[in-house]
Amino acid sequence: MVKGELAEVWAEALQLIERQLTRPSYEAWLRNTRPLSLEDGRLVLAVPNQFARDWVLERCSTAIVDSLRRVLGHDVRLEVVVEPQPAPAAGQVAATSEAALAPGTPAGPAADAGSSWRTLSQPLNPKYTFETFVTGSGNRLAHAAALAVAEAPARTYNPLFIYGGVGLGKTHLMQAVAHHVLRKHGSRVAYVSCETFTNEMINAIRDGKTLEFRNRYRNVDVLLVDDIQFLAGKESTQEEFFHTFNALHEANRQIVISSDRPPKEIPTLEERLRSRFEWGLISDIQPPDFETRVAILRKKAQLEKLRVPDDVIAFIAERIDTNIRELEGALIRLVAFASLTNHEIDLDLAAEVLKDILPPPRANKVTIARIQEVVAEYYGVKVRDLKARRRTRAIAFPRQVAMYLCRELTEASLPRIGEEFGGRDHTTVLHAYEKISQDVRNDPQLGRQVKELMELIRKG
Numbered sequence: 001m002v003k004g005e006l007a008e009v010w011a012e013a014l015q016l017i018e019r020q021l022t023r024p025s026y027e028a029w030l031r032n033t034r035p036l037s038l039e040d041g042r043l044v045l046a047v048p049n050q051f052a053r054d055w056v057l058e059r060c061s062t063a064i065v066d067s068l069r070r071v072l073g074h075d076v077r078l079e080v081v082v083e084p085q086p087a088p089a090a091g092q093v094a095a096t097s098e099a100a101l102a103p104g105t106p107a108g109p110a111a112d113a114g115s116s117w118r119t120l121s122q123p124l125n126p127k128y129t130f131e132t133f134v135t136g137s138g139n140r141l142a143h144a145a146a147l148a149v150a151e152a153p154a155r156t157y158n159p160l161f162i163y164g165g166v167g168l169g170k171t172h173l174m175q176a177v178a179h180h181v182l183r184k185h186g187s188r189v190a191y192v193s194c195e196t197f198t199n200e201m202i203n204a205i206r207d208g209k210t211l212e213f214r215n216r217y218r219n220v221d222v223l224l225v226d227d228i229q230f231l232a233g234k235e236s237t238q239e240e241f242f243h244t245f246n247a248l249h250e251a252n253r254q255i256v257i258s259s260d261r262p263p264k265e266i267p268t269l270e271e272r273l274r275s276r277f278e279w280g281l282i283s284d285i286q287p288p289d290f291e292t293r294v295a296i297l298r299k300k301a302q303l304e305k306l307r308v309p310d311d312v313i314a315f316i317a318e319r320i321d322t323n324i325r326e327l328e329g330a331l332i333r334l335v336a337f338a339s340l341t342n343h344e345i346d347l348d349l350a351a352e353v354l355k356d357i358l359p360p361p362r363a364n365k366v367t368i369a370r371i372q373e374v375v376a377e378y379y380g381v382k383v384r385d386l387k388a389r390r391r392t393r394a395i396a397f398p399r400q401v402a403m404y405l406c407r408e409l410t411e412a413s414l415p416r417i418g419e420e421f422g423g424r425d426h427t428t429v430l431h432a433y434e435k436i437s438q439d440v441r442n443d444p445q446l447g448r449q450v451k452e453l454m455e456l457i458r459k460g
């Protein structure tokens with residue numbers, strides 16, 4: 001096939017593939033591919049590195065082959081070759097990194113859920129299930145409510161209204177309900193973002209198909225609408241949604257809604273809709289605490305079969321404390337970088353790779369990781385040495401100073417500090433603390449060093 005024609009075929013196939021992948025996956029892995037040839041039913045595709053090749057073959061080949069079949073009308077075999085481009089700089093890795101954990105396959109349940117579901121619902125992310133959702137103090141109630149609704153739709157809370165800040169798991173929880181209901185009850189489920197609902201309604205009006213639109217939405221067993229705050233200021237969509245809501249509620253069908261804020265804070269939301277949203281249960285999701293953040297990162301690493309040391313997980317969890325999407329993004333970026341550069345994942349690499357995206361430690365919030373970084377730099381050793389087993393004086397002394405500072409400057413318990421220093425016993429930490437306290441009293445030079453270190457640490 002000649003070059004121009006091949007480029008066209010590939011562009012068309014890409015459009016189809018794009019719909020089946022998440023945006024980060026597509027941007028990271030597919031956009032930079034180049035078709036080299038299509039001869040005798042064999043497509044040769046060029047990608048920039050081995051990592052991309054593995055990813056494309058493992059996670060996208062079905063989508064690629066399916067899409068090409070639709071464009072060409074026949075099957076093709078896929079071959080992926082590496083055509084290196086200039087090595088990516090650290091900053092560029094961010095673009096590719098997110099995809100390492102992003103789903104690479106089209107939503108699973110669509111295939112077994114019947115055509116009404118397929119035409120109505122947006123694709124579900126196969127990874128957003130209850131099994132992969134980590135619970136903690138911030139989301140326990142929302143999770144319990146979602147599970148109750150998924151177990152027995154329209155029998156407990158109706159509607160269920162979940163709200164919370166950006167990237168805290170609302171979509172994950174909504175889709176977990178959808179997966180569960182599909183799997184357990186085989187019901188007709190529709191998951192849509194408010195934007196999609198609005199666009200479909202506008203298109204239906206334009207095409208004179210409002211009746212079809214209504215019937216489709218009013219014939220589902222469970223309707224989940226994500227990001228309902230986008231109804232703000234859209235009068236006709238509010239009107240339509242009001243009728244859809246009533247029809248479903250009267251017919252005893254389940255409605256689940258998510259929003260970034262509670263109903264009463266959505267501006268220009270009609271009173272009658274607001275009061276309906278408050279009929280059932282309103283449940284919020286709060287940012288996760290440290291333990292939950294660690295658990296989420298561990299779960300992610302385990303699901304993706306990534307080996308990430310505990311201290312690196314704690315380092316990320318300590319520094320990113322509001323947005324779970326960013327928490328995962330940091331982990332993915334680090335893993336992708338380590339894999340591309342063939343580097344072992346450790347604290348030093350994490351600090352280096354993530355320095356642009358991690359918020360600086362808050363000036364008034366001193367963390368163990370911060371103390372370790374400052375002390376290591378001050379004494380010219382590596383953070384990883386502070387955590388290692390070695391006992392040479394060159395390392396043992398800075399380590400004891402760091403432990404002393406952790407006890408002085410943070411709320412962390414002795415066992416927690418020990419854990420952060422290569423899993424040492426709390427008695428070791430106590431011993432270090434007592435020893436350095438005494439040395440500081442007897443040695444003015446050490447006293448000055450410790451003071452200087454404290455200032456550096458507090459500066460953030």
Ligand SMILES: Nc1ncnc2c1ncn2[C@@H]1O[C@H](COP(=O)(O)OP(=O)(O)OP(=O)(O)O)[C@@H](O)[C@H]1O
Nearest residue numbers: 132133134165166167168169170171172296324325
């Ligand atoms: N409790 C959790 N356990 C595991 N992963 C989680 C949890 N909460 C959120 N995540 C993950 O964090 C990412 C962001 O979550 P999600 O997209 O559901 O957030 P959101 O609240 O809908 O965000 P937005 O406000 O931007 O729509 C997802 O990859 C999701 O899987």
